[in-house]
Amino acid sequence: MTVRRLLASIHDVTPVHAARLDRLVPIVEAAVGAGRYALLVVPDFHRRGRLTGDPQFERRLRGWADAGCEIFLHGFTHIDESDHAGAAARWKASRMTAGEGEFLGLSTLDAEARIAEGRDMIEQLTGRPIAGFVAPAWLYGEDSLAALAAQNVLMIEDHFRVWNPQTSAVLARGPVVTYASRSRARIASSILWSRLATGLLARASTVRLAVHPHDVDSPRLLREIARALSAFARTHRPSAYAELLPGRFS
Numbered sequence: 001m002t003v004r005r006l007l008a009s010i011h012d013v014t015p016v017h018a019a020r021l022d023r024l025v026p027i028v029e030a031a032v033g034a035g036r037y038a039l040l041v042v043p044d045f046h047r048r049g050r051l052t053g054d055p056q057f058e059r060r061l062r063g064w065a066d067a068g069c070e071i072f073l074h075g076f077t078h079i080d081e082s083d084h085a086g087a088a089a090r091w092k093a094s095r096m097t098a099g100e101g102e103f104l105g106l107s108t109l110d111a112e113a114r115i116a117e118g119r120d121m122i123e124q125l126t127g128r129p130i131a132g133f134v135a136p137a138w139l140y141g142e143d144s145l146a147a148l149a150a151q152n153v154l155m156i157e158d159h160f161r162v163w164n165p166q167t168s169a170v171l172a173r174g175p176v177v178t179y180a181s182r183s184r185a186r187i188a189s190s191i192l193w194s195r196l197a198t199g200l201l202a203r204a205s206t207v208r209l210a211v212h213p214h215d216v217d218s219p220r221l222l223r224e225i226a227r228a229l230s231a232f233a234r235t236h237r238p239s240a241y242a243e244l245l246p247g248r249f250s
């Protein structure tokens with residue numbers, strides 16, 4: 001029998017969002033179980049909240065990792081500080097990502113430095129290797145992809161797939177179910193997509209559902225997230241991304 005997997009993740013895990021995470025984490029845990037979701041950690045979110053400057057948050061992160069949560073590195077600052085060459089690149093960076101595409105325009109050298117420093121911070125804190133890397137806004141430039149391969153990162157993902165940046169082997173396909181909280185129109189369209197997705201993806205072998213701290217600002221979004229997670233958890237086993245790696249059949 002095929003195992004259908006649900007990979008739930010919480011993006012933008014940072015001391016800056018500690019209060020929102022207090023509300024979001026219990027909703028995710030109620031649907032998928034403690035330790036059965038991934039956390040995407042930003043080492044210095046918007047250069048306003050270094051992970052290692054907050055002992056209370058450090059303890060929380062260690063606790064989540066000890067409970068079984070997979071910890072992914074999620075950029076370093078999460079803001080796009082690159083000087084994009086060309087009008088098209090500038091447009092894409094500012095309009096498509098609201099300035100959050102940190103890894104879209106970085107040079108390989110700069111990307112490697114951020115990956116290495118962020119990974120070190122997280123691994124020293126949790127005592128475990130990171131599960132992988134997810135670029136802010138799921139956007140990668142060519143140079144960032146080369147940096148991830150050079151840094152020996154084994155798993156990355158974008159909106160449509162999960163893959164190994166060294167071998168380009170695709171580990172899972174399918175659109176991620178996620179939510180936008182920036183405006184009423186975006187909230188309405190995310191709720192519509194989420195409702196459709198529970199039907200459309202009911203037989204998909206892997207379903208990814210990603211939530212963000214700002215989702216808690218909308219009660220409608222929170223209700224839909226709880227509904228969608230519970231619906232998927234009935235058809236798909238809440239699982240770890242690591243199970244997608246070759247040789248892992250658990």
Ligand SMILES: [Zn+2]
Nearest residue numbers: 011012136137
């Ligand atoms: Zn993010």
